[in-house]
Amino acid sequence: xxxxxxxxxxxxxxxxxxxxxxxxxxxxxxxxxxxxxxxxxxxxxxxxxxxxxxxxxxxxxxxxxxxxxxxxxxxxxxxxxxxxxxxxxxxxxxxxxxxxxxxxxxxxxxxxxxxxxxxxxxxxxxxxxxxxxxxxxxxxxxxxxxxxxxxxxxxxxxxxxxxxxxxxxxxxxxxxxxxxxxxxxxxxxxxxxxxxxxxxxxxxxxxxxxxxxxxxxxxxxxxxxxxxxxxxxxxxxxxxxxxxxxxxxxxxxxxxxxxxxxxxxxxxxxxxxxxxxxxxxxxxxxxxxxxxxxxxxxxxxxxxxxxxxxxxxxxxxxxx
Amino acid sequence: xxxxxxxxxxxxxxxxxxxxxxxxxxxxxxxxxxxxxxxxxxxxxxxxxxxxxxxxxxxxxxxxxxxxxxxxxxxxxxxxxxxxxxxxxxxxxxxxxxxxxxxxxxxxxxxxxxxxxxxxxxxxxxxxxxxxxxxxxxxxxxxxxxxxxxxxxxxxxxxxxxxxxxxxxxxxxxxxxxxxxxxxxxxxxxxxxxxxxxxxxxxxxxxxxxxxxxxxxxxxxxxxxxxxxxxxxxxxxxxxxxxxxxxxxxx
Numbered sequence: 001x002x003x004x005x006x007x008x009x010x011x012x013x014x015x016x017x018x019x020x021x022x023x024x025x026x027x028x029x030x031x032x033x034x035x036x037x038x039x040x041x042x043x044x045x046x047x048x049x050x051x052x053x054x055x056x057x058x059x060x061x062x063x064x065x066x067x068x069x070x071x072x073x074x075x076x077x078x079x080x081x082x083x084x085x086x087x088x089x090x091x092x093x094x095x096x097x098x099x100x101x102x103x104x105x106x107x108x109x110x111x112x113x114x115x116x117x118x119x120x121x122x123x124x125x126x127x128x129x130x131x132x133x134x135x136x137x138x139x140x141x142x143x144x145x146x147x148x149x150x151x152x153x154x155x156x157x158x159x160x161x162x163x164x165x166x167x168x169x170x171x172x173x174x175x176x177x178x179x180x181x182x183x184x185x186x187x188x189x190x191x192x193x194x195x196x197x198x199x200x201x202x203x204x205x206x207x208x209x210x211x212x213x214x215x216x217x218x219x220x221x222x223x224x225x226x227x228x229x230x231x232x233x234x235x236x237x238x239x240x241x242x243x244x245x246x247x248x249x250x251x252x253x254x255x256x257x258x259x260x261x262x263x264x265x266x267x268x269x270x271x272x273x274x275x276x277x278x279x280x281x282x283x284x285x286x287x288x289x290x291x292x293x294x295x296x297x298x299x300x301x302x303x304x305x306x307x308x309x310x311x312x313x314x315x316x317x318x319x320x
Numbered sequence: 321x322x323x324x325x326x327x328x329x330x331x332x333x334x335x336x337x338x339x340x341x342x343x344x345x346x347x348x349x350x351x352x353x354x355x356x357x358x359x360x361x362x363x364x365x366x367x368x369x370x371x372x373x374x375x376x377x378x379x380x381x382x383x384x385x386x387x388x389x390x391x392x393x394x395x396x397x398x399x400x401x402x403x404x405x406x407x408x409x410x411x412x413x414x415x416x417x418x419x420x421x422x423x424x425x426x427x428x429x430x431x432x433x434x435x436x437x438x439x440x441x442x443x444x445x446x447x448x449x450x451x452x453x454x455x456x457x458x459x460x461x462x463x464x465x466x467x468x469x470x471x472x473x474x475x476x477x478x479x480x481x482x483x484x485x486x487x488x489x490x491x492x493x494x495x496x497x498x499x500x501x502x503x504x505x506x507x508x509x510x511x512x513x514x515x516x517x518x519x520x521x522x523x524x525x526x527x528x529x530x531x532x533x534x535x536x537x538x539x540x541x542x543x544x545x546x547x548x549x550x551x552x553x554x555x556x557x558x559x560x561x562x563x564x565x566x567x568x569x570x571x
Contacts, residue, residue, distance in 0.1 A: 011483070072488065073449065073459050098481035102461045105449035109418060114536025117444050127540065132442050133337050137346065139442075140541040148536075179491050180458040183476060187484040196482075200570070225571065233500065243464065243480040243501065249443065250500060252482075258570040269333070275548055279568045281560065287553075296551035296568065299560050306557055313561040314571060 002090020002146065003035035006058070007080065007107075009071075009099050010041065010049050017197040018095040020159035023056060025122065025152040026093040027160065032125040033090050039167070040083055042076060044069035050169045057164025061087070067176045070185075071099055074178030077106045082174035084111060089147055091125070096151040096253075097196075104151045114143040120156040134249040134272035154196050155255035155276055188242045190229075195245065198228035200258045203247055203274070204240070205232035207263020207284065207303055211240040217307045218262060224314040230254065230274075232264045248273035263303045266291025283307065321472055322377045323366040324430035326421065327395050327403075328356040329388040330441045339542045345411075346542065355391045358436025360398075361498040364505040365466060366434050367399045373472060377401045381424055383417060385409055389521060396516035397508030403519070404428075408526040408533075416533035418450035423529045425455065430493065431472070437462050437497040452495040460488050461497040 006026040009019050023039070030037035039053045039060045050062035061083055067075050084092060084107075092107055094100040096118040108115040120138070121129035127142045128150065143150075195201065202225065204218045214229070222229045230247040231240065247254055249272040259277035264270060266282070266289055274280070275294055282295035285302050292298040299306060331337060332352040340347050355363070363380070370376040380395045380403040382388045392403040406420055425433065438445035452459035460466075460477035464485065467476045472492065479486045480499045490496075508516070526533070554560045564571045 077453060098462065101445050102449060105414065105446035106453040106459065109415060109450035109453035114413065114415065115446055116537065117446055134440070134443070136544070137337060137339065138543050138545045139539055142538045142540050143536060144538060145536040178458065181489040183487040183489050185484060185486045237501065242484065244483055250438065258564070279570050281564070293550045294548045297560060297563055298551065298553045299557065300553060309557040310560065313557055317561060317565060317571065
């Protein structure tokens with residue numbers, strides 16, 4: 001009868017889709033443990049966020065403290081551990097985002113708990129499915145400790161919607177300790193949709209040859225489709241685009257309605273980040289490229305000719 | 321200063337893993353084994369610090385069976401000073417790994433622990449964070465840049481996070497985990513390989529450490545997911561737009 005605590009990550013005063021996906025998984029888990037689902041909002045000036053989370057039909061604990069203004073693992077872990085003890089928590093749930101991946105193992109160690117990282121399925125209150133080996137193996141794992149910790153892959157569940165009886169909001173003031181100092185955040189600015197939220201993603205690979213070509217060829221295609229832009233590891237390693245655009249085993253995992261891979265060969269490490277997309281299109285001049293083995297529609301062509309043509313055709317279609 | 325770098329023996333990333341008949345693990349015969357690629361980056365970072373800060377010792381640690389000697393020798397050939405292999409036939413879960421490492425660290429007393437951000441076999445991405453917590457040290461994961469302060473009492477670490485790059489300052493000792501773009505690891509030179517044979521590689525049976533490695537997590541089953549089927553080739557951009565609009569109805 002233990003409770004389930006969702007660590008509700010937020011950014012720029014909003015809950016990203018990844019958090020709402022985590023909430024769906026947390027509610028499902030609470031139905032299996034027989035406890036209640038509690039949302040935990042940590043930060044500075046989080047009253048509005050706490051109120052918003054309650055509208056999803058969960059009770060909320062809000063911790064408002066200056067040392068939590070910027071996320072750092074040690075300070076957040078100290079606060080979370082105290083709430084876990086206070087609230088009779090059986091399962092701590094977070095998201096497999098950069099923050100969740102950094103935070104949740106540390107929380108698990110503090111609680112001497114087992115962790116199921118990056119889960120894609122819930123079998124029962126302690127048994128989960130998760131991908132391994134770049135998604136080429138699916139493991140079913142049992143976490144035998146109580147409490148236990150879970151991070152949720154953002155493509156594996158639907159985002160929760162508002163509704164149900166509005167939950168309560170309770171303020172808590174756990175002790176916050178840590179020695180890590182936040183210095184700066186150099187944010188990649190973009191007007192395009194967020195990679196992990198977009199229904200269409202266009203990604204570029206080494207075939208684009210330069211960062212300038214991302215701007216000249218891929219960005220107009222993204223804009224014509226209203227798509228988020230992504231990239232293969234090779235393109236990021238070569239310095240064509242920033243790291244946060246990387247799709248793959250060690251980057252972001254996406255599953256949009258439409259994924260367009262441009263000049264990407266399709267290494268297993270890349271496929272791990274996009275093979276659950278609904279429809280995959282590949283444009284590559286090498287007809288032997290492994291990306292064609294997972295693509296629903298493949299076009300063997302020189303991308304420098306095909307992509308501008310595709311952009312124009314899509315614009316025509318949208319104006320028709 | 322003393323830097324401890326962790327090394328995991330993993331199948332070559334290009335291998336295709338087959339699930340065994342019992343569905344409890346993967347078939348380990350006839351695989352090529354390598355140093356976990358992220359650990360190679362961690363070793364390289366340790367060596368670069370050693371080249372800048374005189375008197376630095378780089379110690380490698382692995383947990384595994386005797387075969388893991390091979391990966392430690394690789395790291396020694398790259399330029400690390402000595403290695404410790406904690407002998408264990410059992411697969412450990414991330415928390416048990418962190419507990420074993422803590423025990424080694426209590427003896428070695430390094431100023432900095434460098435690890436790969438994840439092992440490419442189980443993709444857990446947990447051991448570094450867990451180790452930092454067990455030691456009560458700060459952590460900086462997914463590092464793309466590591467700058468030691470002049471007095472080597474702290475480090476500024478740039479991290480690859482969602483939406484951009486974040487910079488943290490951590491007092492030492494600390495745990496830092498390497499992301500892909502921290503550096504490009506060197507290859508071992510022939511003289512390096514020769515020298516590595518004579519470097520110390522100490523083996524410690526895991527039982528001697530007196531660590532409770534009871535797993536918190538057990539693998540119930542391992543399976544291969546259904547393969548995505550290849551679709552078809554289209555002849556032109558016009559045809560592509562038509563099928564996406566009329567057939568797939570995604571634009």
